[in-house]
Amino acid sequence: xxxxxxxxxxxxxxxxxxxxxxxxxxxxxxxxxxxxxxxxxxxxxxxxxxxxxxxxxxxxxxxxxxxxxxxxxxxxxxxxxxxxxxxxxxxxxxxxxxxxxxxxxxxxxxxxxxxxxxxxxxxxxxxxxxxxxxxxxxxxxxxxxxxxxxxxx
Ligand code: DQA
Numbered sequence: 633x634x635x636x637x638x639x640x641x642x643x644x645x646x647x648x649x650x651x652x653x654x655x656x657x658x659x660x661x662x663x664x665x666x667x668x669x670x671x672x673x674x675x676x677x678x679x680x681x682x683x684x685x686x687x688x689x690x691x692x693x694x695x696x697x698x699x700x701x702x703x704x705x706x707x708x709x710x711x712x713x714x715x716x717x718x719x720x721x722x723x724x725x726x727x728x729x730x731x732x733x734x735x736x737x738x739x740x741x742x743x744x745x746x747x748x749x750x751x752x753x754x755x756x757x758x759x760x761x762x763x764x765x766x767x768x769x770x771x772x773x774x775x776x777x778x779x780x781x782x783x784x785x
Pocket of ligand 1: 647649740748
C-alpha cells in the first residue's frame with residue numbers, strides 16, 4: 633500500500649444497530665455502535681486504511697451509500713442487519729458496485745431462527761463473518777486490508 637493513497641473502506645450498518653448496547657445484549661453484546669466505530673477506526677489506523685462508518689434504519693439510504701462507494705471506496709464491510717434476509721435491492725446494489733465486500737453479523741445467524749439462515753448478501757460477499765461479536769468487524773477490515781494490499785503488489 634506504500635505507493636498509493638490509503639485505501640478507503642466503508643463500514644455500513646443496517647436497521648436497529650443504532651440500539652446496540654441496550655438491544656438484546658445477551659445476543660448482541662454490551663458494546664454500543666459508537667464503541668464499534670471506535671474499534672474500526674483504531675484498526676483502520678493500524679492498518680493504514682481510511683474508514684467511513686455509517687448506520688441507517690432506511691433501506692434506500694444504505695443503497696445510496698453503496699452506490700457512492702463505486703466512486704469513493706476500495707472495499708465494503710457491511711452488517712445489513714435484518715435487510716440481510718429480505719433485501720434483494722441491497723444485494724443488487726453490492727453486485728453493481730464490483731468492490732470486495734465483507735458481510736458481518738455480530739451473532740451466529742445460523743444458530744438462530746430459520747429466517748435468519750438465508751442472506752441476499754452472502755452470494756456477493758468475498759467473505760462472511762458471523763458469531764464473533766464486534767471482533768467480526770476487525771477481522772473483516774484485516775481481510776480487506778490484506779486483499780487490497782496484495783492487489784497493489
Ligand atoms: C444481525 C443479525 C440479523 O439477523 C439481525 O436482524 C440483526 C443483527 C447481527 O449482527 O447479528 O439486526 O445482523
